[in-house]
Amino acid sequence: GAGVSQTPSNKVTEKGKYVELRCDPISGHTALYWYRQSLGQGPEFLIYFQGTGAADDSGLPNDRFFAVRPEGSVSTLKIQRTERGDSAVYLCASSSGLAGDVQFFGPGTRLTVL
Amino acid sequence: GDSVTQMEGPVTLSEEAFLTINCTYTATGYPSLFWYVQYPGEGLQLLLKATKADDKGSNKGFEATYRKETTSFHLEKGSVQVSDSAVYFCALSGSTGANSKLTFGKGITLSVRP
Numbered sequence: 001g002a003g004v005s006q007t008p009s010n011k012v013t014e015k016g017k018y019v020e021l022r023c024d025p026i027s028g029h030t031a032l033y034w035y036r037q038s039l040g041q042g043p044e045f046l047i048y049f050q051g052t053g054a055a056d057d058s059g060l061p062n063d064r065f066f067a068v069r070p071e072g073s074v075s076t077l078k079i080q081r082t083e084r085g086d087s088a089v090y091l092c093a094s095s096s097g098l099a100g101d102v103q104f105f106g107p108g109t110r111l112t113v114l
Numbered sequence: 115g116d117s118v119t120q121m122e123g124p125v126t127l128s129e130e131a132f133l134t135i136n137c138t139y140t141a142t143g144y145p146s147l148f149w150y151v152q153y154p155g156e157g158l159q160l161l162l163k164a165t166k167a168d169d170k171g172s173n174k175g176f177e178a179t180y181r182k183e184t185t186s187f188h189l190e191k192g193s194v195q196v197s198d199s200a201v202y203f204c205a206l207s208g209s210t211g212a213n214s215k216l217t218f219g220k221g222i223t224l225s226v227r228p
Contacts, residue, residue: 033215042118042203042218043158056215091158093216101214102148103207105158 004106006092012112013082021077021109025094032075033103034067035091043091049075050097082113116141116217118204123222127194135189135222137178137204145206147171147180147187148216152201161189161202196226 005024013019025032030051035043045059049069057067064082069075079086089110093103121136139145149161149171162171167182178189187204204219 031214035216040220042205042221043216045215045217048215059215093158095214098214102160102163103214103216104160105150107157 004092004094004104006090006106006109008109009107010110010112012114014114015082015084017082017113019079019082019111021079021090021111023075023077023092023094023106025073025075025092026104027073029094029096029104030072031095031097031101031103032069033093033095034075034077035093037089037091037108039088046077079111082111084113087111087113116145116206118206118217118219120204120219120222124225125222126225126227128227129196130193131226133189133191133194133198133224135202135204135224137187137189137219139185139187139204139206141185141206141217144208146208146214147178148205148207149176149178149187149189150203150205150218152203152221154200158203194224194226196228199224199226 007022032049034046037043048056052072064080067077089108091108092106095101095103117140119138146165148163150158151161162173164171164180170179176191201221203221205216207214207216
């Protein structure tokens with residue numbers, strides 16, 4: 001594929017609702033990462049997939065956050081019972097999976113929880 | 115754990131001025147180091163990288179040298195242009211095993227005046 005794509009680009013929801021954010025990585029990239037970027041901060045790691053499995057989910061803030069990558073390509077980040085503090089830009093990145101390899105980022109999904 | 119510290123911003127320079135953006139890191143093992151840039155309205159993109167001590171990364175007139183003795187990766191450019199106005203993030207990865215998750219600094223906003 002041309003690059004990492006993310007949908008939707010913007011999502012506005014109400015407190016307590018459930019949301020799903022989608023990431024389509026570069027074709028052939030086995031590694032996929034989710035990050036969260038709050039205003040004025042650098043991106044913070046959430047979860048890392050190598051293939052279909054979550055190799056490191058240590059960055060997920062609590063059990064309201066969950067992500068899947070069932071076929072080793074597209075990934076979905078799921079947030080239950082959203083809170084206002086979840087408002088941020090959610091970034092997805094993919095890479096070849098080799099240590100230190102370059103990660104290519106998508107444009108992000110801006111989530112606003114009212 | 116791993117951490118990245120960037121100098122406080124924002125930074126405003128006149129065109130053709132010399133630029134230095136400081137970055138220091140804390141990590142176990144031997145991380146790879148990166149500078150990412152976010153231009154207005156665009157996603158994060160890699161500017162340059164260095165994977166081992168004394169390596170120099172360079173791109174678009176920007177340079178940064180991996181200094182293990184001072185745990186630093188300062189970004190420099192001899193003559194900035196208005197088009198360099200952006201947010202710059204220092205990051206590291208790969209300090210432990212094959213997980214290449216990125217740890218970012220807070221970022222610094224650079225504005226270049228004509």
